Amino acid sequence: MDKLRITGGKPLEGEVRVSGAKNAALPIMCAALLADKPLALSNVPQLTDISTAVKLLGQMGVAVERHADGRMTLDAKKITNRVAPYELVKTMRASVLVLGPLLARFGEARVSLPGGCAIGSRPVDQHIKGLQAMGAAITIEHGYMNARAERLRGTRIVMDMVTVTGTENLMMAAALAEGSTVLENAAREPEVVDLANCLVAMGACIEGAGTDVIRIEGVSSLSGTEHQVMPDRIETGTFLAAAAAAGGAIRLSGAAPESLDATLEKLRQAGAKIATGKDSIDLEMSGRPAAVSVRTAPYPGFATDMQAQLMALATVASGTAEITETIFENRMMHALELQRLGADITIHGTTAVVKGVRKLQGATVMATDLRASAGLVIAGLVAQGETLVDRIYHLDRGYEALERKFGALGARIERVH
Numbered sequence: 001m002d003k004l005r006i007t008g009g010k011p012l013e014g015e016v017r018v019s020g021a022k023n024a025a026l027p028i029m030c031a032a033l034l035a036d037k038p039l040a041l042s043n044v045p046q047l048t049d050i051s052t053a054v055k056l057l058g059q060m061g062v063a064v065e066r067h068a069d070g071r072m073t074l075d076a077k078k079i080t081n082r083v084a085p086y087e088l089v090k091t092m093r094a095s096v097l098v099l100g101p102l103l104a105r106f107g108e109a110r111v112s113l114p115g116g117c118a119i120g121s122r123p124v125d126q127h128i129k130g131l132q133a134m135g136a137a138i139t140i141e142h143g144y145m146n147a148r149a150e151r152l153r154g155t156r157i158v159m160d161m162v163t164v165t166g167t168e169n170l171m172m173a174a175a176l177a178e179g180s181t182v183l184e185n186a187a188r189e190p191e192v193v194d195l196a197n198c199l200v201a202m203g204a205c206i207e208g209a210g211t212d213v214i215r216i217e218g219v220s221s222l223s224g225t226e227h228q229v230m231p232d233r234i235e236t237g238t239f240l241a242a243a244a245a246a247g248g249a250i251r252l253s254g255a256a257p258e259s260l261d262a263t264l265e266k267l268r269q270a271g272a273k274i275a276t277g278k279d280s281i282d283l284e285m286s287g288r289p290a291a292v293s294v295r296t297a298p299y300p301g302f303a304t305d306m307q308a309q310l311m312a313l314a315t316v317a318s319g320t321a322e323i324t325e326t327i328f329e330n331r332m333m334h335a336l337e338l339q340r341l342g343a344d345i346t347i348h349g350t351t352a353v354v355k356g357v358r359k360l361q362g363a364t365v366m367a368t369d370l371r372a373s374a375g376l377v378i379a380g381l382v383a384q385g386e387t388l389v390d391r392i393y394h395l396d397r398g399y400e401a402l403e404r405k406f407g408a409l410g411a412r413i414e415r416v417h
């Protein structure tokens with residue numbers, strides 16, 4: 001299994017280009033199922049989660065052409081199989097995003113229940129409840145959701161909690177439903193907006209994406225289009241948090257600064273000097289960061305996917321930070337690994353109290369999930385001596401060429417096989 005070897009203590013200097021957003025590319029790839037004409041995408045990141053989605057759609061009959069430069073064409077003209085099997089859903093929960101599109105276009109879908117997850121229980125009851133409200137009959141048998149509907153009917157759906165993929169699944173289903181659908185308490189994440197923009201270009205009628213009420217007027221068919229996937233705000237935030245922790249001056253190009261307000265605000269409070277351009281962000285940091293407390297929340301609040309990275313920053317800050325997780329019940333595993341590097345962290349329920357120490361020391365640590373791994377890499381970059389991050393297949397799911405990009409910023413980091 002691959003590991004990352006990091007020799008810490010070097011400030012970051014230079015420029016890297018942000019990749020396309022994983023969490024926008026995945027739902028948009030599934031949207032290809034809604035049309036019988038090709039969907040041509042650009043800025044699709046090279047990640048294992050994207051390969052899993054290619055496999056998932058491919059076994060359904062979608063013809064996928066993937067290019068090294070981030071272009072991808074998906075043609076769902078002939079669908080031979082409407083099943084998302086357990087083997088793929090268990091490796092990537094976002095596979096559940098095929099449920100809405102398959103049901104809306106073909107009137108049936110069989111999708112494995114995702115089951116447990118390292119960061120919490122993550123049920124899909126809101127996806128099911130919404131589709132049932134639109135007239136689908138859904139039964140759970142042998143670990144699979146079996147869904148049927150003659151044609152989905154638009155309706156008003158109030159979601160019990162803000163769910164990103166839940167909103168995306170229902171928005172895709174509603175795009176081909178009969179009549180109008182109103183999604184209330186919808187997720188406002190920029191990735192939801194990117195998906196809506198792509199659907200509109202395919203011929204859908206959607207208003208309000210980016211607010212908590214989305215109105216969709218169903219149409220009878222959708223067509224193909226070209227769409228450029230938005231920049232990855234979590235990858236962007238990860239590099240910024242790394243430079244805020246390690247010090248130095250970096251520029252991120254190809255970014256979407258407006259999608260990062262909450263993160264930029266926290267990094268400024270930590271002492272970073274940040275300047276934003278239309279599609280670039282410059283960050284300069286000298287001296288020790290100040291402790292900043294964060295509480296995760298749905299967008300536009302502070303992203304749960306940035307929590308581990310901010311915790312890593314807090315470990316070397318001056319002062320004490322409280323990091324509170326409100327989205328997932330078990331997303332503090334990285335705290336225990338950070339302690340192995342010498343961090344002073346105590347956990348009280350869903351809050352980590354982090355007392356900044358002057359120095360971390362390199363050690364072997366184990367990645368537990370995608371963003372936890374990013375936090376460990378940041379800690380490795382500031383720790384004295386060598387840190388080995390084990391189980392980096394988690395990182396490969398969501399970060400494109402992470403060691404190459406950090407290497408370009410002068411970090412001493414290499415992949416060992």
Ligand code: UD1
Pocket residue numbers: 023026093094120121122123124125126127128161162163164165166191304305327328329
């Ligand atoms: C998406 C992101 C993930 C991010 C998360 C929260 C993708 C592919 N993944 O995950 O990176 O960490 O948003 O910003 O976009 N919930 C239910 N019932 C449901 C659905 C959700 O109880 O039917 C709960 C979840 O357990 C969780 C909360 O709602 O506590 C938010 O989850 P959700 O927004 O659905 O996360 P994902 O869409 O899976």
